[in-house]
Amino acid sequence: MRAPDILLSLLLAGLAAAFPFLVNAYWLHVMIIGMIYAIIAASWSLLAGFAGQFSFGHVAFVAIGGYTAGILAVSLHVPLPLGMLAGIVAAALIGAGVGWTCLRMSGPYLAIFTMAFSEVLRITIVTENEITGGPGGLNVPQLFHAQTDLPYYYLILALLVVSVVGMMLVLASRWGLFFRAIRENEQAAAAAGVKVTRFRILACAIASGVAGLAGGFYAPYIGILTPDVASQDQMGLVVAMAIVGGVETLPGVVAGAIAVEFMVEALRSYGQWRLVLFGLLLLLTMRFARNGLLAPGWLAIRRLAVLQGQRLIRGTAD
Amino acid sequence: MLDYFLIQSANGIVIGVIYALIATGLTIIFALLKIVNFAHGELYMMGGYFGYYVITLAGVPPLPAVVAAMAISFAFAVAIERGLLTPLYSPGMERKSDYGILITFGLAVFLRNIAIIIFGPFPLRPPSFFDGDLVLGGLIISYDRLVAAGGGLLILVLLIFFLNRTVWGQALNAVSQSRESASIVGINSERMYMFAFGLGGALAGGAGALVAPIxxxxxxxxxxxxxxxxxxVILGGLGSVSGSIIAGILLGLSENLFIAFLPDPNRGPSYANAFGLFIMMLVLLFRPTGIFGRHHAAME
Amino acid sequence: MTGEHTKRGSSGINGKRALPRRDVLALASAGAAATLPVFGRPARAAEPVKLGWVGPLSPPGGYAEGLLMKYASAMAADDINKQGGVLGRPIEILYQDTRGMAAEGTAAAERLCVQDKVAAIFGEFHSSVALAEMEVVHKYNVPFLACDVWSQEVTAKGYPQVFRNSITFPLLDVMIGDWIVAAGFKNAALLCEQDDIGLAWRKGVADVLTAHKTPFQLYTADPQATDFTAQVLRLKANNPPFDLFLVLYGEAGAYPMTRESHSLGFAPTANTALFVSGGEAVDPTFWKNVGKAGLWLICENVGLPKSAWNDKTKAFVAAFNAKYKTDPPGSAMEAYDAVWNLAEAIKNSGSTAPEAIIHGLETLHWVGTRGLYTYSTSKDPAWAYHQYMDAPESILQYNAQDQSSFDAPIVWPKKYATVPYLYKKPTA
Incomplete structure (x- = not known):
């Protein structure tokens, strides 16, 4: 890590800790939702951006994590933290299964297969309403009995930091190298001795487990879980967040998710124009700033900061 | 019982033809541009509204209005292609399929929501092609459905003729197989991409206009x-036009029979959409590039 | 202005002034469009009374109904402001699209309560979303007057902040069930969309039919479905035959289903009656979509029947017609009256404080377009709490094509009925 990165990290940590005291409860709520999306988008980014598996069904694992925790809590009275843990495990296992199933698929076939998986799951949740609450929703008990969202905020902040740093460590390790090797050229990676099968499945399992974690937090936070968490619209939103942040840097994706969530909320007062504007913004970003807005922006700032710093040092030396 | 089976099958085939019409457009776009058009259903929706306004504002009779809707949809799709898809053709472009999915997804969100503002939220219906129903014993099919299926078949036949027997059609096919060799024989591939997206849009729009009265x-x-x-398109193999036609009709037929015969009538229709998706997932498991999929169709 | 907002809006996310120019432009437009007020502004003396409206304005929600309710709310605010507003202050309504999604409802309610600091919230169309919004208004103690949400849970939860001026399933289902028994139907098929509205409706009607020992069969289908041929043929082939086909679907599904059901000779026919529930059959483009298939169709109406109209109903219907070129459905009247209800409650208790509005609604005695409004404070049964118990509801059956729902004969209940029969069999 270079000096500007460390400085920024410290600054961000301070800002994150103080955030609830700088804004009102509404923007705190938006921030919490933004951080949930940040976890989902970052895990999708690990799978699609680094491991090269463009999944269009990633939100299914959010639903699996959420519904596992919710159903266990509602039907079997399992304590929520235990249920959330079970949700992560379930999402990771099913994710590994899906990863294994689509080992031979790539590109659009993989995207459509995963989309179909998530649609089938959504329709099943809708139809089996005796267990899932169906479209009317599953009422999930609260995690904290507090009047404010503060405990939720610090919990999701911790979860976000742990999961993103964890995924970054994975990506920085040999595993991450294998992921990228498979993405660039599967045959060549296999020839070089990378266990392609194992690492494709592993990438799926890690990403799905992290998505399941986000779902497990989302359920008790919103208090009502509806099948549209696994809708294609949600998937598109998650992908848009990752793209705006720049798929190839996880902190960029996190910033992208939070920025997009704030934007979508800020557009709220535009009524039926809101999604029109959102669609338009997505189109313009994709069309004219394909590498995302935030990561390139940060690089530019850093370059400028380094330059200024050098000039400053030179100035005092004179 | 046999009667019931035959009636349900006949209706399933009628629906299947309309499915096929929508899907061929999607597959042509994929064969040329190598992208999955997530806004295809929205082009179908726009085509329906184009037809509606050609009838109600310009006073064109319903059948010619379908042709007009296809022409407008063609122009509309070409405009979209020029505005949004040209980055796909630049040689330095990485991850074209991701770009294609995202840009068309954004387009779908945009079109679906601006349609509420432009066309209003309440369903609109153009006049029937022909009023009334065809009654053959126990079989009842409205003339609108017959026209939609007949018109759909006619368009599909013309399309196959066009693709196989005309210079433009063969040029499309050549570019879909190899862009490099096509350019060697002097085909301007970028113009073909534009044409393919327009054609896909016209097919979707035509389908929308045909089903509007239904x-x-x-x-x-x-x-x-x-x-x-x-x-x-997955069942038929991405990029295969005849595969899409066969798969479309088969899906219409099997979905109808699924609803008609599922033992649990309460859940059946809820799972109707999941049924097709499930079959598709099974097919992909055993043939990762679809039933009739050509291997070069897998992404580079 | 634009520059300032951009700076403020982006300062939280590592500052973007050093971005390439194109990106700055994109962000500036986003920021300007957003007018992101992170910090609340201090209130001024002559500020309007702010009310928040929540409801679906885009898919997957019921955006068609949402839009009509939004129109009617705006008309109410205009009418109130023309009379000098309330407590000398004008009414301002802030509209929030909730898309029929619970999480969107939570965010919308949070925004209205915390950010916009509205005096009260009203509206909504989807019960599952209203249930999520209720938790927020309960947390912040903001009065919430639910309009077109029919799930009994909304009022049964017993939150002091929550009121409802529409009917609720127990009232509607009992009415439909009583009519089915009185009209002598022997075997009913219930088909509904697989969503919160459809399932709650179905459960209620099924319970009533079970209590009356009337045989019935349940079916559900995807809310986005538009092709019902296979389903209708299956129903038609059922043995013993159905004599009543009860449907609850959104417009996009209900209209093609009505046409298909008619064209395949299932219902409405001499053998089988067709009942379309949920308000689709009184909406603006109904006849244009169903044509002759709508003749003899039966549906419920949650507006006041024409025979019972007062001056306010007449004035509202005329004004709505003049402005939007269509008859207002009952749900639009609910939204219109909701704004007036809140204004009256504020006026009577002389304050916009939550307790004052709640008290004002509990003691309300006011005639609107849907009759005399009073809110029950009894909790027996639980759903009666803060419910408009006399919410009008009736069943009508069209007897002419292109008939206005206002002119259609009312067959049930007896107190509103305009014809002696309970059900007219289609002839030929």
Whole structure:
């Protein structure tokens, strides 16, 4: 890590800790939702951006994590933290299964297969309403009995930091190298001795487990879980967040998710124009700033900061 | 019982032809541009509204209005292609399929929601092609459905003729197989991409205009055909026109029979969409590039 | 202005002034469009009374109904402001699209309560979303007057902040069930969309039919479905035959289903009656979509029947017609009256404080377009709490094509009925 990165990290940590005291409860709520999306988008980014598996069904694992925790809590009275843990495990296992199933698929076939998986799951949740609450929703008990969202905020902040740093460590390790090797050229990676099968499945399992974690937090936070968490619209939103942040840097994706969530909320007062504007913004970003807005922006700032710093040092030396 | 089976099958085939029409457009776009058009259902929706306004504002009779809707949809799709898809053709472009999915997804969100503002939220319905129903014993099919199926078949036949027997059609086919060799023989591949997206849009728009008197038009009408078209093109093999036609008709037929005969009538229709998706997932498991899929169609 | 907002809006996310120019432009437009007020502004003396409206304005929600309710709310605010507003202050309504999604409802309610600091919230169309919004208004103690949400849970939860001026399933289902028994139907098929509205409706009607020992069969289908051929043929082939086909679907599904059901000779026919529930059959483009298939169709109406109209109903219907070129459905009247209800409650208790509005609604005695409004404070049964118990509801059956729902004969209940029969069999 270079000096500007460390400085920024410290600054961000301070800002994150103080955030609830700088804004009102509404923007705190938006921030919490933004951080949930940040976890989902970052895990999708690990799978699609680094491991090269463009999944269009990633939100299914959010639903699996959420519904596992919710159903266990509602039907079997399992304590929520235990249920959330079970949700992560379930999402990771099913994710590994899906990863294994689509080992031979790539590109659009993989995207459509995963989309179909998530649609089938959504329709099943809708139809089996005796267990899932169906479209009317599953009422999930609260995690904290507090009047404010503060405990939720610090919990999701911790979860976000742990999961993103964890995924970054994975990506920085040999595993991450294998992921990228498979993405660039599967045959060549296999020839070089990378266990392609194992690492494709592993990438799926890690990403799905992290998505399941986000779902497990989302359920008790919103208090009502509806099948549209696994809708294609949600998937598109998650992908848009990752793209705006720049798929190839996880902190960029996190910033992208939070920025997009704030934007979508800020557009709220535009009524039926809101999604029109959102669609338009997505189109313009994709069309004219394909590498995302935030990561390139940060690089530019850093370059400028380094330059200024050098000039400053030179100035005092004179 | 046999009667019931035959009636349900006949209706399933009629629906299947319309599915096929939507799906062929999607597959042509994929064969040339190598992208999955997530806004295809929205092009279908727009085509329906184009037809509606050609009838109500310009006073064109319903059948010629379908042709007009296809022409407008063609122009509309070409405008979209020029505005949004040209980055796909630059040689330095990485991850074209991701770009294609995202840009068309954004387009779908945009079109679906602006349609509510432009066309209003309530369903609209153009006049029937012909009033009344065909009654043959126990079989009842409305003339609108017959016209939609007949018109759909006619368009599909013309399309196959066009693709195989005309210079432009063969040029499309050449570019879909190899862009480099096509350019060696002097085909301007970028013009072919533009043409393919326009053609795909025209087919979707024609389908929308044909079904308008049957299903009515609403801004969210593209949601279901979107997923169904994906199922069909995967079953038929991405890029294969004849595969899409066969798979479309088969899907229409099997969905209808699924609803008609599922033992649990309460759940059946809820799972109707999942049924097609499920079959598709099974097919992909055993043939990762679809039933009739050509291997070069897998992404580079 | 634009520059300032951009700076403020982006300062939280590592500052973007050093971005390439194109990106700055994109962000500036986003920021300007957003007018992101992170910090609340201090209130001024002559500020309007702010009310928040929540409801679906885009898919997957019921955006068609949402839009009509939004129109009617705006008309109410205009009418109130023309009369000098309330407590000398004008009414301002802030509209929030909730898309029929619970999480969107939570965010919308949070925004209205915390950010916009509205005096009260009204509206909504989807019960599952209203249930999520209720938790927020309960947390912040903001009065919430639910309009077109029919799930009994909304009022049964017993939150002091929550009121409802529409009917609720127990009232509607009992009425439909009583009519089915009185009209002598022997075997009913219930088909509904697989969503919160459809399932709650179905459960209620099924319970009533079970209590009356009337045989019935349940079916559900995807809310986005538009092709019902296979389903209708299956129903038609059922043995013993159905004599009543009850449907609850959104417009996009209900209209093609009505046409298909008619064209395949299932219902409405001499053998089988067709009942379309949920308000689709009184909406603006109904006849244009169903044509002759709508003749003899039966549906419920949650507006006041024409025979019972007062001056306010007449004035509202005329004004709505003049402005939007269509008859207002009952749900639009609910939204219109909701704004007036809140204004009256504020006026009577002389304050916009939550307790004052709640008290004002509990003691309300006011005639609107849907009759005399009073809110029950009894909790027996639980759903009666803060419910408009006399919410009008009736069943009508069209007897002419292109008939206005206002002119259609009312067959049930007896107190509103305009014809002696309970059900007229289609002829030929």
């Amino acid at each position: 299903y009515s038009l609403s801004p969210s009408m593209g949601l279901v055909p979107d997923t169904q078209a994906f199922v069909i």
